[in-house]
Amino acid sequence: MSEKTVTLAHGAGGTQTNELIDSVFKAHFANPMFTGDDAAVLPPISGKIATSTDGFIVSPWKFPGGNIGKLSICGTVNDLSCMGAKPLYLTCAFVIEEGFPMDALEEIAAAMEKTAAEAGVRIVAGDTKVAGRGQCDGVFITTTGIGEIMPQAQTSGTLAKPGDAIIVTGDVGRHGCTILLARDDYGIESDVDSDCAPLWSAVETLYQVTDEIHVIRDATRGGVGTVLYEIAGQSSVGMQIQAASVPVDPRVRGVCGMLGLDPLYLACEGRLVIIAPQQHADAIVSALRSGKYTQNAAIIGTVTAENAGKVIMETEIGAQTILPQPKGELLPRIC
């Protein structure tokens, strides 16, 4: 391990900035499109373009199952994927705190390289700023992505229809739970790891089954529960889910039990909520189950005309009750 750290000089634009860019970023992000000029120049895209931007400030920067670098790629890739857009290009901007270890930055860049390659996106432009000690915490990353929307894709939170099936692509609440434990505030030991993953291949799988996908959402901040409330509001429909059908890792369930949290409201970083006509639901789930990150996909409920704007839960004792709306921010800086 080297003792080298990022200094203010690394952000001053001179020789040391070039050194940082060459040794860390270019080394990992090298591709024919990666620009040395003021802006990346990209070839024309034939279809409609989706673009999205997201900032990442997770604390701690490294956690079981990933780090802020991997998260910064997955977050934007998944946002694009949710629009039925194949992620093509990303830009990334770093704000690094003076004194941040160079080794850690290297580790973050390596994770970004690996995740971008897996997701099939190219990092084409970037920016590095160094903030004085205490002016930011470790490293903050913003990524912006461009994707090409598949011609047949038409998804939006407004398109959920009564009778549609509600599907999640895996067990819920893992990322939020992981970050909670990684902060070590609770003194709970568990080997739970983040679900952080790029999900374009999962979305491609959906469209191999059917073009009739009404809604795709990644259940990040606020978790699946929040996403369901959002869709219920946007589409003016009710959401009826069965508690027993919602996949939850037993470790996550255990931690949530101890802390009085509901896994439905803990963040995921590698899970989609999909709403599609009932007749395709089984085929979608069985196709997803052969995917790398979607093996625990499950139908968790149905969209209803009644109870518009509400999420109704059928509990483990067979009673129907409203899923309480989330209150205030439970966990700061989870992504």
Add this chain to the structure above:
Amino acid sequence: MNESANRARDIITGYNGRPLRIMEVCGTHTHEIFRIGLRKLLPPQIDLISGPGCPVCVTAVGFIDEAIWLALEKGCMICTFGDLIRVPGTEMSLAGARSRGGEIRPVYSPLDAVALAKDNPDKQVVFLAVGFETTTPSACLAAKQAKEAGLTNFSLLTANKTMPNAYQALVGSADAFLYPGHVNAITGNATCIKLCEEQGVSGVVAGFTASELLTALAVTIRLLEKGEPFFRNCYPRVVKDEGNPAAIRMMNEVMEPCDSEWRGLGLIAGSGMKLRAEYAAYDARLKFDMPVITGKPNPACRCGDVLQGKIRPCDCKVFGKVCTPLHPVGACMVSDEGACAAYYQYAL
């Protein structure tokens, strides 16, 4: 659900006898009962009443005022379980005190507060010790550790409460109690058995999973039908008759009984715990020579009647209008274990 839970559910849903009032004493029970939608299954003759077993809900207004006085007048760092931060005092909550420059820190354990005192030798750290027999042992342990470490900057503001005398105040408010499993795990069952034998007060100790709650409720209904006073331990995997002697010893070593004010129930003799004379140096009231501070609850708030099962939360005039989880008027709207918060969140 397993077969016995299914059978329990059938007993509950199929009940068609005389009206029954059953009080779940424990806040965690209240929370779980709402979460699993148990009330939705009840026939109209069965009334489940949420009792005074949420430590945040029964904490008197004056206690919040005392904590604020320590934060703002004495510059103490106040460490507290998070729920207390938003409980309204007479003029403001601890959150209000924080916005006026008070240092208020949420902690998960009293021992975290001891660690903060060690890390901040120039600060006076005060832990707000609330709760029942379940949390009091850890507050006692914190005082003990602080004493052993010779810390001079750590103290407790105590409002610890014990259940036995509170049951006395509740006698008559229900046909039977669902006793708080976690409390009985510490105290054992002697008090409840005595209540049954000497005063004819019925109740069962209940666990916290869906099937444990269903079972406890079904047993209660069946025994109420028989008409004889009863006590049953329906949580035997955790609760033993003798309780947890080590925790009781720890409590009695550091604290002793005192009178205590309960929101809604008033002053109940011998229902609280305070630090023993040997631990006077860790008693924030003595250490900071605190004047007598008496809180004035908002007159519109009827948390007191809710806690005794006299009214339902939705019968209170401010419920859901002025008083919401984001802007609570009373303590029962603050905690997840509070009856008002539960009624509000589950839209009842």
